[in-house]
Amino acid sequence: MTPADGPFRVGLLGHGTVGGAFAALLAERAEMVGAIVGRPPELVGPLTRSRGAYEEILERSDVVVELIGGTDPAREYILRALRAGRHVVTANKQLLSQHGAELYAAARENGVSLRFEAAVAGVVPVVRVLQETLAVTHVERIHGIVNGTTNYILTEMARTGASYQEALSQAQRLGYAEAEPSEDVNGKDAAAKMAILANLAFGAPVRLDQVPYEGIEHLTPDDMEYAGELGLELKLLGTAERVQGGISVRVHPVFLYPGHPLASVLGPFNAVTIESPTITEVTLSGPGAGGPQTASAVLGDVVSAMVGPPLVLDEPAIQLPVVTEVVSAFYLRLEVADRPGVLAQVAQVLGLQGISVKSVVQKGLGDQARLVMVVHPVAESRFFAAMELIGGLDFMRSAPRAIRVIEEEFL
């Protein structure tokens, strides 16, 4: 570490898109950073695959910025930095969602800050708002669009009628999707971020492997068309909420009613809605990714780590179990043979499972016949059991298709 009257030193691990943008931004904003911290910043490193030695960078740093990504060696590097009494800033959502408890404990035990605004929703300051503004607020639920790639793809599908594959290719051409997009489109990236947010909001440890997720790869232009007809928006939504007996964290496509604060979030943007009885709801939105945006969030954390008190997550006071059984309303589409008694049989199966139908429309004739239904909120296990049964009925022309619906509560 440096003497208190010299510059403060920022050890940089990683020099990819975000690492490079961070180094550039630190240089560009050096004067402003120095004015706030009271000492000018000085970059140490970066550590790359071919250059720099971790031990040396650690030795010379006051705060370590980890932008390598992945769990190994990032986990080891961060733990050693915290144990050596260094503040750490990271954007590593996969690491935090898998080994968060260990890292938060190391920060706590060593009285240093572990900050990670850039790990969730880019420059959207949801981590700070949960940790500081709402630190003493009882948060009931968080809804998030926390993956810009999928939100861009869904926006394009809705806007142009493109297929999933076409919209993905477009996203890749424009740099909104990686060449290897699977963790974005299958929902895993969003699940990692929701695990981190749940941890912050409820003070309960949630790991990525406890978060069920579903992606957008199977969505079709038909789904978009129905969304349009129903006046709904189709989004990949993360949910973290208190439920009877614990908490539930999950990610899946949902139809959102148009007045919902997340329904109007378009393109590669991210947004998070935090609900609490005291505050009703607060929504934060902005660009979800991009090197300069993420670097800006990292730099904000570096300054806060230097001037703030150590910011640590408390040891979980209560163990809130992660509950997998939750209640949802569903949109349901059945491709059926066009003959008498079909609706009666479907209604009977639903009724036996205690599923209450809110609306039903028959569409098309003959080979095009379809039942489109919306059912009232029901335990998901019951609903999927009913889907299983309906899927086995002899008049079904293909597997039933179900998408969750979040309906307006105040109608």
Add this chain to the structure above:
Amino acid sequence: MTPADGPFRVGLLGHGTVGGAFAALLAERAEMVGAIVGRPPELVGPLTRSRGAYEEILERSDVVVELIGGTDPAREYILRALRAGRHVVTANKQLLSQHGAELYAAARENGVSLRFEAAVAGVVPVVRVLQETLAVTHVERIHGIVNGTTNYILTEMARTGASYQEALSQAQRLGYAEAEPSEDVNGKDAAAKMAILANLAFGAPVRLDQVPYEGIEHLTPDDMEYAGELGLELKLLGTAERVQGGISVRVHPVFLYPGHPLASVLGPFNAVTIESPTITEVTLSGPGAGGPQTASAVLGDVVSAMVGPPLVLDEPAIQLPVVTEVVSAFYLRLEVADRPGVLAQVAQVLGLQGISVKSVVQKGLGDQARLVMVVHPVAESRFFAAMELIGGLDFMRSAPRAIRVIEEEFL
């Protein structure tokens, strides 16, 4: 002040709606607050018109919460508390927008925090985000819907076709407007908040008396109807932005294009969009007022004041002049006599002032004849000079009607 191992004491000045809600929330959340601060909270006061002595409350407090409102005696109370080395939390926008520089200097000189999240946009954490997350970001522009009363009234006018007066009465019945609503509906309340935000964003002192504002009292169902036809939303919008040679801060009704992040903000909500080249834009929204919401913002500040480093506004490094000449696009409605040559004369006046017409539609016949135009961005002084001239033309049936327009930039 209290010994470091005893409770920390919160001196409460004022016990109206917000003061009462704050006292209740502090009691309810005492355990969580104590866990974060490391010492349990204890309320001292409150000071009301009929009860308590300021000197005694000050003497016994670690942090003073000012919820009296108004400038006198609030200004004196806050200055004395800061000079006595007490942190201060306030929700007093009128005071900050008129005497902010003096108060910020007193906090700086005494090394204590002056926090005021609740003064702007209720629980929407725009103050913290500007001061901390974006502390080293070059902010270019802020747009805000920062008055919930007017946003509720405009939402109702658009939704139901009600007149301004009808919607105001409705707002009063529901508690969204005060019995004496003039500072809300005339834009002064929003102007005070925008002055505070400009100060934070640009590090330049801006006083309320430097902020031109216009209210919503003169808006009519006709304006709403045209907004609907044009696919635009009519909002009372605050703007604080860097312009050639300085900054501009102002509040007035505008037509917003539907994709703008503030266009979908409905009812008594507040929202702020912060634009910067580095981050593109971040939008924060939530309930704008209400006792419990405001109390929640105050409590977040109390905790931060106790655990954080002294948070102070830097002494203004550069004097950015407040510029009054800005450029805007306008919507323009002219009630005219239905006779040949009218459009030509209007076009000539506009042309002489260098105003370029984007679109023009003639509506109605005879006594109902109207010209509805949208003009490209132009210096406002030129536009109003043209309005003056047009208003004097003999075929005008009433004064010309103009409303600013913010159009989509990416078309």
